[in-house]
Amino acid sequence: MTTVNFSSFTLPHLFGGLAPSAGLAEITTNIERNLAEVAVLDGSAQSFMADAAALKTLLEGGAPLGTILAQQEKGTQSLVFISPDEQEKVRAVVQAAMASWFRARQPLGYAAGRTFSAAEVGGRTAVQNLDMLVSIPSVSDSQTMPNRQVGDVMEAIHSLLTGVGFQVEILRGEGNPLVYAQRIVDPANPTVLIYAHADVQPVKEREWEHDPYKVYYKNGRLYGRGTADNKSGTVSAMAAVEAFDRAGVELPVNVVVIVEGEEEVLSPNLGGHLLQIQERLQSRGLAPGALVVTDGVNVDTHIPTIAVSARGVANFKVRVQTAEGGVHPGLNPQVPSAFQAWSVLENDVLRDEGVDLVVEELRGLVPPIPNELITSWRESGLDNRTVESILRVSGRMLDGVRLAVSGSHLLAEVGRQFSATTMDLRQIVEDGQMPGVIPHAVEGTLQLRIPPGVDADQAAEIFIQLLNHARPLGAHVAAERVGPVVSPWEGPLDHPALQIMGAALAAGYGRPSVLLPIGGSNGFLHPFSRMFPQTPLLMIGLADPTANIHGPNESLDVGDLLAQTHAIIAFLSMMGET
Template sequence: MDLTERISDLMPQVKEELTELVAMQSVADPRRYPPEECHRAAEWVRQKFDRQGFADARLEETTDGSHAVVGTRRCSNPQAPTVLLYAHYDVQPPLDDTAWDTPPFQLTEKNGRWYGRGTADCKGNILVHLTALRALGGELPVHLKLVVEGSEEQGTGGLEAFVQDNADLLRADAILVCDTGNADVGRPAATVSLRGMVNVVVTVEALTSELHSGMFGGAAPDALAALVAMLATLRDAKGNTTIHGLDNNQTWAGERYPPEQFRTDAGMLDTESVLGDGTVSDMLWARPALTILGIDCPPVVGSAAAIAPRARARLNLRIPPGLEAPQAQKALIDHLRAAAPWGVAVEIEVEASGSPFRARADGPAYQALAAAMQQAYGRPMVMLGQGGSIPLCNVLADTYPDAEIILMGVEEPRALIHAPNESVDPAEIAAMSAVEAQFLQNYASIHP
């Protein structure tokens, strides 16, 4: 029986186990969700991998209080390469429960897809690891290490610190970061580029208190108007991000993102235009992108005829490879200060920053992956970027400079990760399980 047939026979077990795992409300936010749910998920993962030969599988507490499942499994060939398998069991909160068509923590099959929080990001990828190992059975061709963390979605850095403090524990020749996905269902891809980010909160103060707009409006500075004027300078009429000092003309050399597919994936209205004067791929993966995440100002309901003395906004700047986070942070802060009108007071707080990441995609692990994807999907692997940030990748690259880092997984655009109605196509779990199993075989045979 070949790998595809074995995996097909395993799919009922995949659905049963993913149902169990999705039912655990493993949101790593103890203020809103019971921490016991994360511990349940961690222990579930530990037990499953223990049964797949990771006899030392255990929970390791990280600096943010979360638990990572770590373990090792060795093959019979002492000269075989080592592969680290990564995923995370924590999930995003469901956000607005009323926006879900199905219960967020109950796996529900509809129109051939499996719905529920974490079905794709990232519990579906945990099942890929398990299914690949089950399909291989006792024929393990490489040494394996495992880390499945519990705070990736919160970004609190527990695993990043753990890697740096325990470098030898997770050292490997190739690292499979299974937390991304394909270009579309049935279109295999490796993600080779991640944008970094800078988050800031900008506060504008213009007056010591509110003033009657009839008595003082027109001469007194308006903090909200000043903030709006500042924010308006961050994009031009076409939607390009226009921060002084940041290159806005880079192009993407990998797989193109068709505009019509992007319009569908993004849920755009027929009357709306795709932003920017580059291709969709350029705008998403090669150029900086500024998003206004939130504004504090008087709400419409209950607002008075008064001039706002104070207003603030939370901004997110995504930065492509080739641009370092400190440089982007300085450019954004300098731009905001220079754009402030009327001598208003401006305070800027940096909430977080992270560097972009670009993988080296010309080594034996990528050759093995490309062959595995061709075998599993019957079509060539493409190279994608991703707009999101995974700070762990930079830590892994710095800690293990000789390792090949591969980002892949089941999270294609229709999965709607982080949004209501997240789902996974079970065909992607099956195909990516075959990819992983075949990759391990291929890598063992071509690794120098």
């Protein structure tokens, strides 16, 4: 049999599954026994023991313990054996790298004042750190920047990252500050950037079941403003790096953590901060090999997802008018309401009976769906029936309401097609107009979402020409562009770092990852792409369909929080092998 030296026995081997081995079987049997004891003490034995057994199987390479022992008795030469003097080193790596995974499968509530694992000794837990950050109402407001409480949360993050060995700066300038933290192991090692943001959306407290600025636990989820979007990103990045320290294993890559304070207001000053960051990296001779963005989504709970594209956006102010002024509805029923004309514009001119955008000039611009995406969805079991259920939950749709998208691949319709949505609509009231008249004019905002691979300015020009030439019910339409046009973003599907992230997420969550085109837009995508054009941007996150980010009772799945931490550990380890 072959003896494996610890120098070659790295975390990627663990995460990828090992060949059956007696030495590793002993380690994982002890892990299973210890986990079972913790589970019994806490009253959650059934699910916890099952997951402990699943972990044991993963580490053994998929072979049952009995098979391993039988093979060893027969002297099978294909076995890989870890010598006894290496077992303690392996045990330390396993305990540190998988600690978050263990805790994820025993979702103890913060409200009950318990930690995730009875085996954890000292230090901060991920939930305690998350609760501390959530307790700071760091709402970003573009009208009053810099926002004091965004500054407060940056100071808190500065303290947390300093505590786990980072060199930390708070970069200031126009607007809100940004945290820049680095742990440089060796400039010759690969460098990984990790991005999160710590600003949040405002809350309407009367709509929340509990205090939005205190993490509380319910049914396997942690609730609070900023849990999923996106203070958990900082927490999981920090926990991942800390795991290496607990294990006594040297960090395999240089890690740079960037925490922004203006994402919720479209990152107006990120470009200036990134210029400073680029100068700091260049002064150390560091070239980022990957940028891990933690502000993404999971297509569903427990389904790890990599966002590979995002749609662009353009906004238009539109006025629809059917008469010179308001008239009596009883005496003039022949006059169509401007609201009726707007409805016809949106549902018949722009859409096919209120569903898909049917502007042929626009649909002809959309490139085909990449085969990599179709394969990813098929292998993950994401057929249209499953996706429709997910979309209904994510959209908080009422029973019986039709989806406003259709097609053979609903995920593509959501993320790789045009859509137009009325964002606001109001009646135009003339001076001196009496109440109770037919609305003769309305004005509103139409928002056009632009799929990846499409020239955003060209699409916006086609759309505005269509609006200005439309005559719904014969009404007059006048449209103009409002604000800047944001181009779509698309990452490379063939970059090795994307494949590594897919493997890392599979290790963290215990199932294959999904490639997803997201329908939204993010202000940070283009500044990062311009500043680091050779660096692959890998967007992961914890906003699942029930997270309700930006809304009341925002939450994340507690298991997925620790699964993401585990995935980041795996990614850093695998990148260290490149």
